[in-house]
Amino acid sequence: MTVTKLHIETTINGEPREFLCDSHETLLSALRNGLGLTGTKEGCATGDCGACSILLDGRLVPACLVLAPEAQGRAVTTIEGLSSGDALHPLQQKFLEHAALQCGVCTPGFIVAAKALLDAKPNPSEDETRYWLAGNLCRCTGYDKIIRAVLDAASEMKESAI
Amino acid sequence: MADTIGTPYVGRAMKRVEDPRLIKGLATYVDDIRLPGLLHAVILRSPHAHARIGRVDVSAARAIPGVVAVLTGADVNAACGLVPCAAAIPDLKAPKHTVLAGDRVYFVGHAVAVAVATDPYIARDAIDAIDVDYDPLPAVTNPEEAVKSGTPLTHPDLGSNIAYTHVVAGGSDIDEAFRRADRVVKHRLCHQRLTPMPIEPRGVVASYDPGEGTLTLWTATQIPHLLRTLLPGMIGVPENKLRVVAPEVGGGFGAKLNVYPEEALCAHLAMRLNAPVKWIESRRENAASTIHGRDQIGEYEVAVKKDGAILGIRTRTVADLGSYLQLLTPAIPTLTGLVLTGCYRIPAVKMEIVGVYTNKMATDAYRGAGRPEATYLIERLMDVVARELGIDRVDLRLKHFPAPAEFPFATSCGLTYDSGNYQGALTKARQLANWDQLLKDRAAARAAGRLSGIGISTYVEICAMGPSKAMPAGGWEWGCVRMEISAKVTVITGVSPHGQGQETTFAQFVADRLGVLMEDIVVLHGDTNVAHYGRDTYGSRGTAVGGSAIVMCIDKIVAKAKTLAAHLFETTADHVVFEKGTFRAPGVTNREIGWPELAGEAYVAKNLPAGLEPGLEASSFYEPQNFTFPFGTHIVAVEVDRDTGHVAITKYVAVDDCGPQINPLIVEGQVQGGIAHSIGQVLFEQTIYDENGQLLTGELMDYALPRAADIPEYILGSTVTPSPVNPLGIKGVGEAGTIGATPAIANAVLDALQPLGVTHLDLPMTPERVWQAIKTRTAAPVGA
Numbered sequence: 001m002t003v004t005k006l007h008i009e010t011t012i013n014g015e016p017r018e019f020l021c022d023s024h025e026t027l028l029s030a031l032r033n034g035l036g037l038t039g040t041k042e043g044c045a046t047g048d049c050g051a052c053s054i055l056l057d058g059r060l061v062p063a064c065l066v067l068a069p070e071a072q073g074r075a076v077t078t079i080e081g082l083s084s085g086d087a088l089h090p091l092q093q094k095f096l097e098h099a100a101l102q103c104g105v106c107t108p109g110f111i112v113a114a115k116a117l118l119d120a121k122p123n124p125s126e127d128e129t130r131y132w133l134a135g136n137l138c139r140c141t142g143y144d145k146i147i148r149a150v151l152d153a154a155s156e157m158k159e160s161a162i
Numbered sequence: 163m164a165d166t167i168g169t170p171y172v173g174r175a176m177k178r179v180e181d182p183r184l185i186k187g188l189a190t191y192v193d194d195i196r197l198p199g200l201l202h203a204v205i206l207r208s209p210h211a212h213a214r215i216g217r218v219d220v221s222a223a224r225a226i227p228g229v230v231a232v233l234t235g236a237d238v239n240a241a242c243g244l245v246p247c248a249a250a251i252p253d254l255k256a257p258k259h260t261v262l263a264g265d266r267v268y269f270v271g272h273a274v275a276v277a278v279a280t281d282p283y284i285a286r287d288a289i290d291a292i293d294v295d296y297d298p299l300p301a302v303t304n305p306e307e308a309v310k311s312g313t314p315l316t317h318p319d320l321g322s323n324i325a326y327t328h329v330v331a332g333g334s335d336i337d338e339a340f341r342r343a344d345r346v347v348k349h350r351l352c353h354q355r356l357t358p359m360p361i362e363p364r365g366v367v368a369s370y371d372p373g374e375g376t377l378t379l380w381t382a383t384q385i386p387h388l389l390r391t392l393l394p395g396m397i398g399v400p401e402n403k404l405r406v407v408a409p410e411v412g413g414g415f416g417a418k419l420n421v422y423p424e425e426a427l428c429a430h431l432a433m434r435l436n437a438p439v440k441w442i443e444s445r446r447e448n449a450a451s452t453i454h455g456r457d458q459i460g461e462y463e464v465a466v467k468k469d470g471a472i473l474g475i476r477t478r479t480v481a482d483l484g485s486y487l488q489l490l491t492p493a494i495p496t497l498t499g500l501v502l503t504g505c506y507r508i509p510a511v512k513m514e515i516v517g518v519y520t521n522k523m524a525t526d527a528y529r530g531a532g533r534p535e536a537t538y539l540i541e542r543l544m545d546v547v548a549r550e551l552g553i554d555r556v557d558l559r560l561k562h563f564p565a566p567a568e569f570p571f572a573t574s575c576g577l578t579y580d581s582g583n584y585q586g587a588l589t590k591a592r593q594l595a596n597w598d599q600l601l602k603d604r605a606a607a608r609a610a611g612r613l614s615g616i617g618i619s620t621y622v623e624i625c626a627m628g629p630s631k632a633m634p635a636g637g638w639e640w641g642c643v644r645m646e647i648s649a650k651v652t653v654i655t656g657v658s659p660h661g662q663g664q665e666t667t668f669a670q671f672v673a674d675r676l677g678v679l680m681e682d683i684v685v686l687h688g689d690t691n692v693a694h695y696g697r698d699t700y701g702s703r704g705t706a707v708g709g710s711a712i713v714m715c716i717d718k719i720v721a722k723a724k725t726l727a728a729h730l731f732e733t734t735a736d737h738v739v740f741e742k743g744t745f746r747a748p749g750v751t752n753r754e755i756g757w758p759e760l761a762g763e764a765y766v767a768k769n770l771p772a773g774l775e776p777g778l779e780a781s782s783f784y785e786p787q788n789f790t791f792p793f794g795t796h797i798v799a800v801e802v803d804r805d806t807g808h809v810a811i812t813k814y815v816a817v818d819d820c821g822p823q824i825n826p827l828i829v830e831g832q833v834q835g836g837i838a839h840s841i842g843q844v845l846f847e848q849t850i851y852d853e854n855g856q857l858l859t860g861e862l863m864d865y866a867l868p869r870a871a872d873i874p875e876y877i878l879g880s881t882v883t884p885s886p887v888n889p890l891g892i893k894g895v896g897e898a899g900t901i902g903a904t905p906a907i908a909n910a911v912l913d914a915l916q917p918l919g920v921t922h923l924d925l926p927m928t929p930e931r932v933w934q935a936i937k938t939r940t941a942a943p944v945g946a
Contacts, residue, residue: 024283038194039187041412043361044445048862051361079187092185096177099827102835103661104184105191105362105412127871134869137862139361139413140661141831142838142899143870 010071013081021068030068039079050136053109060116079108090153100149102140114150168742171670175827179665189410192365203441204285206275208267211521211855216295223291228284234275235262242426243396248634249493257317259486261423268485271450301855305482305518316519325517330499333574339474339510343465353535355457355849362412363443368432378405384414387696396426408688411660416527419700420489449860455528457482470553474510484524497532504540505622506562521855530897541619541905579791591795591817613802615914619906625894626790627701638785640695641711645778647765649758651683656696657708667824677743702894710888711784718780729771790885792893794818796906802914807933811874819881820895836899842868844907
């Protein structure tokens with residue numbers, strides 16, 4: 001059996017990147033193993049838990065259900081792209097202030113999913129936030145502090161945009 | 163505002179030290195570990211609940227390019243030893259638990275073979291190419307049937323499905339209590355099987371250094387130290403050549419409080435193949451092959467007087483252990499017996515526990531471990547007794563509380579509760595819930611034809627595990643504190659936090675006690691080469707037991723520093739005063755010495771008093787003299803939709819007393835997360851095996867975890883009753899939410915359905931189950 005790797009050119013967190021992958025490899029695997037971006041987590045590999053949430057051309061997707069070659073020519077945003085050194089994204093800052101995490105394994109997925117929410121809808125209601133984030137599972141926090149953090153980030157981002 | 167030395171950190175909502183690395187995606191969990199030449203293991207698991215294994219053909223799998231090894235039980239079991247159970251139960255019948263199956267499989271998910279390859283995709287293809295001849299056998303799935311004679315056997319070689327019969331009894335004579343009773347209230351209660359489902363499944367990386375003969379095992383575990391104690395007996399690597407590392411661990415809830423076959427297997431593979439080996443559990447494997455929780459069924463009898471006085475409780479409970487004994491499997495139901503009387507004065511108790519083998523995954527410690535079962539039982543029974551006798555359920559509870567002055571309070575189960583003010587927590591919860599208004603709202607809702615209910619539970623639990631005499635492998639904890647030459651502080655703990663935030667809370671109280679800034683403290687844990695001894699994280703023991711070891715270290719360091727300061731002041735230690743990080747000798751000298759100068763003197767060691775060792779480091783083993791007993795009251799209001807059976811939680815009030823709080827943010831998080839587990843248990847979750855032993859809840863589409871939209875807003879309060887057991891006065895909070903919440907929510911749903919005459923529903927109270935109850939009752943209404 002000859003295995004031919006595919007050469008993929010893509011944009012990851014604003015930087016042009018290229019990588020080699022197998023045709024059957026998931027984008028989650030390529031990010032974590034090929035590119036060393038291990039902040040995106042695998043919780044189920046079936047698209048049910050949200051731990052591998054990324055943005056693909058701005059759209060929220062579970063990276064475990066996207067094939068790596070599908071990233072060709074597209075823009076990928078992962079948790080590593082949200083902060084720059086100590087400069088945190090407002091969502092990260094609010095997760096910190098509210099202690100909206102415990103073990104942290106679902107957290108990158110929640111923050112990326114919440115970013116997708118606020119990108120699409122800067123002023124979501126609490127209900128909208130709870131239902132948007134219903135695709136992300138957390139077993140530690142009971143969700144309350146996560147919801148508070150996202151709503152708080154939304155109102156702060158709105159103020160700073162004025 | 164910058165922190166200054168002397169402003170206490172304890173009691174403040176400090177941001178968690180752990181969080182910056184976690185929110186940036188920079189933390190290293192087991193699956194994030196990359197080693198040169200890493201091989202990947204994938205395990206073939208049984209699709210049958212019970213079967214004889216015939217021929218296993220691995221030739222096609224071995225022929226796949228990239229496959230390094232394909233091994234079965236015959237290849238590895240002799241070298242991997244038996245999976246241990248540490249629970250000491252008299253007359254326990256135990257099957258031999260090998261790392262891979264021998265000639266039979268005993269549950270769906272039982273590991274049969276392992277493939278190792280250069281790539282995880284290739285290893286997965288390899289297990290698909292293994293050909294196993296299974297000869298299916300009858301599966302044992304109903305524990306109540308399994309105890310009868312003539313039924314199929316889970317383990318034919320044991321001759322019975324009964325692993326043990328154990329009686330927890332105490333107080334006055336139970337038969338006399340029932341003779342004196344005006345009435346005996348009977349109720350059957352089941353605690354369904356649950357799947358812990360941490361979002362990070364299990365995973366192991368093993369690496370062997372053949373030159374040094376040392377093995378390093380990174381594993382997603384709560385118990386690196388217990389593994390270092392127990393694995394040497396399995397894999398033959400001496401304890402002092404075994405390093406176990408719990409890196410960032412993505413949730414445990416008891417599921418990672420265990421010694422699993424894969425940990426020994428990966429260690430063996432790394433040595434056998436002379437290459438590092440990684441195994442990452444899939445979600446389906448996690449549902450099938452990581453321990454489950456709960457699963458008890460019991461008939462409960464309560465002896466009562468007409469005035470509501472409860473004289474005694476007796477029960478025979480069947481506990482479904484699954485097919486094998488994991489680390490603590492048989493001990494968990496006995497914890498239920500230990501706290502069955504809850505926070506009540508009940509003079510006599512007898513619980514007979516029958517532990518039963520079935521062809522399912524083993525049960526073991528899951529958040530609360532035996533205590534949620536007890537609290538659910540006693541709190542449901544209090545409501546049932548109150549209803550049957552026509553007594554107010556709150557009055558019934560108050561009638562049986564010990565008074566605060568009666569602590570330490572000896573229970574008929576044989577425990578001594580350390581401290582408590584159950585009345586105080588109940589009063590505060592009723593205030594926060596606006597109890598009288600809740601009752602009015604319920605009356606108004608009912609008058610309008612709506613199904614509205616209020617539930618309450620008052621609970622006590624066993625924490626800070628625990629005194630070594632009561633623990634299978636010692637219940638002490640170890641710690642080390644080092645004031646470095648730079649006056650930075652390194653704290654090393656033997657507990658192994660995985661979300662509980664002890665890097666933060668330990669730094670808070672160490673900073674206060676040493677008079678240093680929190681940012682100058684680092685808390686290390688989870689690596690047996692760094693934290694040499696420990697008994698790890700479970701049973702709400704981290705801060706109460708682990709923190710107490712750190713307090714002992716601080717006291718030793720301060721005492722030594724005073725001796726050194728006295729020498730520098732040219733006086734004696736009894737003249738030295740230590741406050742806010744500064745040493746003084748009032749009346750002797752105006753000179754002040756801070757940690758930087760003192761630490762320098764201690765390590766440069768040119769001017770030490772005679773007999774004083776250089777350095778400023780202390781380590782300690784702390785042995786708790788008793789458990790601690792946190793308590794509280796949870797109040798829940800629900801509304802049930804008549805048309806759909808959907809339960810909406812309209813108010814959730816929790817008042818928990820865990821003693822003094824180091825960081826209220828972290829305490830809140832623990833309580834909220836615990837309540838969410840209970841919302842899952844009462845409304846959604848159940849691990850289901852069908853009559854053939856097939857697991858029907860094998861992934862997240864089938865096993866219903868609560869989601870953000872299912873969770874109400876919480877109203878949290880607390881009372882503070884310090885524990886006299888440990889120097890921090892802390893009781894522990896890791897399991898409180900899960901213990902208090904389940905009966906409160908269940909009681910609320912049944913209160914809502916009470917006008918229809920529904921007196922009982924089994925958990926989980928899913929919309930379908932609730933709707934069926936409503937439909938049955940409204941079709942044939944009970945007489946007024």
